[in-house]
Amino acid sequence: MEKEYHYPFRTMGKRWAHLITELNERACPTFTVADIADITGLSRAASRSLAHQGCRRGLATRLKPGLYNLVPFQMGRARRFVCDPRLIARDMAGPHKHYLSHGTAFDMHGMLGQPCMVVHVSCVKRFRPQQVGGHSFKFWHLRDEQVFGTTQHFIDGDQTVEVSDLERTVIDGLRHPAALGGITEVAKGISYRHDALDLDRLVGYAVRLGVGAVMRRAGYLLELYDLAGASTLAPLRKRLTSTYHRLDTIEPGEGRRLARWRLQLNVSADELSAVRHG
Secondary structure, eight states: OOOEEEETTEEEEHHHHHHHHHHHHTTOSEEEHHHHHHHHOOOHHHHHHHHHHHHHTTSEEEEETTEEEEOOGGGTTOOOOOOOHHHHHHHHHTTSOEEEOHHHHHHHTTOOSSOOSEEEEEESSOOOOEEETTEEEEEEEOOGGGOOSEEEEEETTTEEEEEEOHHHHHHHHHHOGGGGTSHHHHHHHHHHTGGGOOHHHHHHHHHHHTOHHHHHHHHHHHHHTTOSOHHHHHHHHHTOOSOOEESOTTSOSOSOEETTTTEEOSSOHHHHHHTOOO
16 A cells, blocks of 8 residues: 655645655646656556546645646645646746736736736747636737747746736737727836836837837827937837827727827827826
């Protein structure tokens, strides 16, 4: 009979003791059936059975089919635990290039007035929206060359995730205003952190991404908020075409046209000025 190891309120066999030790050594708060097979040498079927056994004993929590996380022993009698959803997002994306973005990045950079309830991930692999461990995950598809402007962020002391830096966070918000609730929310984020923004980097990112709507919106808001002068904005204006884009993607295509930035101002300058901070 397999020897059992006793911890407060839980018991485990030798395989689970080894598995937990190795997962902690690898700094893997979440793990898959494939990870169990790799560590224990068991078949996939046996690894799946071992995972189910661990969930029954309160050693692990099933997040979705084939994906689990450990229940820390410091949780006491708790038999279910879901780790930080940003770590779950990291492991869902796996080896594919990715970073936390949009509302999640706005939240992490202190650019939102209230927490973002959906975890946003930009990734070179296409994923459907998912519900995992009680959290909602939204994936944005990018081409490989569009993954730039990211930085590492520490979570729980020793765990890291990749997140868009401050300037790339603004760029993604300008590309998909609807993801933040509209262009006014993006403008709020810019105004919250305007002192920390590297404007040359922001403009450079907009040019590198090469999306006309982003360049138009960036130029207009930086000019409206008097954050950047003509020389800084020149690279954006130089690349404008004759096509007009809506300032906000969630508002109807109406309002005056601003030839200077080839934008249809379907949100008024007064409204944007009213949400400005600092």
